Amino acid sequence: YDNLQTAQGTSLYSGTVTIGTSVSASKYYPEDLTRKVGTFTYANGTSTVYRIADTDDVWNGSDQRVVVDAHFGASMVYDYFKTVHGRNGIDGAGGPTAYAAANGGAGLISSIVRYSTAYNNAFWDGTKMTYGDGDGSTFAPLVSLDIAAHEMTHGVTQYEANLTYQNESGALNESWSDVFGALVERYVYGESTDTWKIGEDCYTPGTSGDALRYMDDPHDASNGGYTSNDDPDHYSERYTGTSDNGGVHINSGIPNHAFYLLAKGGTHHLSGVAVTGIGADDAGKIWYKALADYMTASTNFAGARQATLSAASALFGGSSAQYTSTQSAWCAVGVG
Numbered sequence: 637y638d639n640l641q642t643a644q645g646t647s648l649y650s651g652t653v654t655i656g657t658s659v660s661a662s663k664y665y666p667e668d669l670t671r672k673v674g675t676f677t678y679a680n681g682t683s684t685v686y687r688i689a690d691t692d693d694v695w696n697g698s699d700q701r702v703v704v705d706a707h708f709g710a711s712m713v714y715d716y717f718k719t720v721h722g723r724n725g726i727d728g729a730g731g732p733t734a735y736a737a738a739n740g741g742a743g744l745i746s747s748i749v750r751y752s753t754a755y756n757n758a759f760w761d762g763t764k765m766t767y768g769d770g771d772g773s774t775f776a777p778l779v780s781l782d783i784a785a786h787e788m789t790h791g792v793t794q795y796e797a798n799l800t801y802q803n804e805s806g807a808l809n810e811s812w813s814d815v816f817g818a819l820v821e822r823y824v825y826g827e828s829t830d831t832w833k834i835g836e837d838c839y840t841p842g843t844s845g846d847a848l849r850y851m852d853d854p855h856d857a858s859n860g861g862y863t864s865n866d867d868p869d870h871y872s873e874r875y876t877g878t879s880d881n882g883g884v885h886i887n888s889g890i891p892n893h894a895f896y897l898l899a900k901g902g903t904h905h906l907s908g909v910a911v912t913g914i915g916a917d918d919a920g921k922i923w924y925k926a927l928a929d930y931m932t933a934s935t936n937f938a939g940a941r942q943a944t945l946s947a948a949s950a951l952f953g954g955s956s957a958q959y960t961s962t963q964s965a966w967c968a969v970g971v972g
């Protein structure tokens with residue numbers, strides 16, 4: 637929601653849009669032909685998708701807020717990967733765009749809002765982004781920037797390592813999405829304590845200060861410690877059951893915390909291992925290169941440690957502070 641003002645103040649989406657072969661006059665669509673990013677909507681509670689239009693390009697209707705935020709989010713995710721990592725879109729080639737092309741728009745990386753009814757989730761389905769409105773209690777509409785980046789990073793992972801979505805490789809898949817969710821939010825709004833919270837802008841709208849996950853403190857000790865947000869932050873605490881695809885949203889706390897310690901430094905509350913922070917920019921470069929060049933579908937936590945060490949060595953050298961801190965970050969969380 638916090639992006640609506642941007643749309644009201646300026647013509648964030650302006651001008652005519654090429655629709656198929658003809659150009660429509662003075663009708664405004666949230667379709668950015670430069671970034672190849674477009675946002676569509678489900679008709680309330682149906683499975684019919686349509687292109688939402690506006691006549692004056694001020695998107696302040698009650699059903700337009702989620703469109704603005706989803707489109708803003710996708711645009712910022714595109715800009716982050718292009719500007720920071722030199723990656724063009726989700727698939728690395730300015731796409732995938734087939735979905736929109738097949739549904740009446742130009743070829744665009746598509747986001748769809750208002751999925752289902754009171755749907756407390758968001759997801760990348762292999763070709764496009766989809767957001768629920770939330771039930772208004774557990775979630776407000778799930779169009780917050782870190783969630784958009786989290787989900788669209790599942791797309792990036794799919795075209796790169798394609799980490800199998802279960803057990804340790806699945807927890808890495810989830811963690812890499814949380815990491816780039818945090819990094820995109822930091823890229824747009826600057827670093828703050830919210831950077832390391834996931835979903836804080838849409839989780840429990842009736843409660844301030846909480847979040848879906850906490851990279852700086854997966855156990856969420858601030859909330860009385862071992863609570864509903866009780867995710868592990870050390871390998872010795874990993875979940876080994878079968879729910880949640882083998883704990884993919886639970887064990888993600890372990891690599892999430894490794895990334896946090898690498899970026900910000902600190903001493904692990906359980907292992908007592910101290911990590912000298914290298915900053916989120918260099919940590920993000922290591923994490924991206926590991927995903928793109930060294931990780932595969934079956935990579936586990938030990939493999940992720942090795943992949944990030946290989947990336948740190950390639951980027952900064954095997955005796956660099958970045959390499960040494962990558963070693964200690966994984967050691968702090970009990971991996972390697």
Ligand SMILES: Cc1cc(C(=O)NCC(F)(F)F)no1
Nearest residue numbers: 756757758778783835848885
């Ligand atoms: C349990 C559980 C957590 C998630 C989750 O993280 N979803 C992505 C988000 F965008 F909705 F946050 N899904 O099931």
Ligand SMILES: [Ca+2]
Nearest residue numbers: 782830831833
């Ligand atoms: Ca956040």
Ligand SMILES: [Zn+2]
Nearest residue numbers: 786790810813
């Ligand atoms: Zn996810």
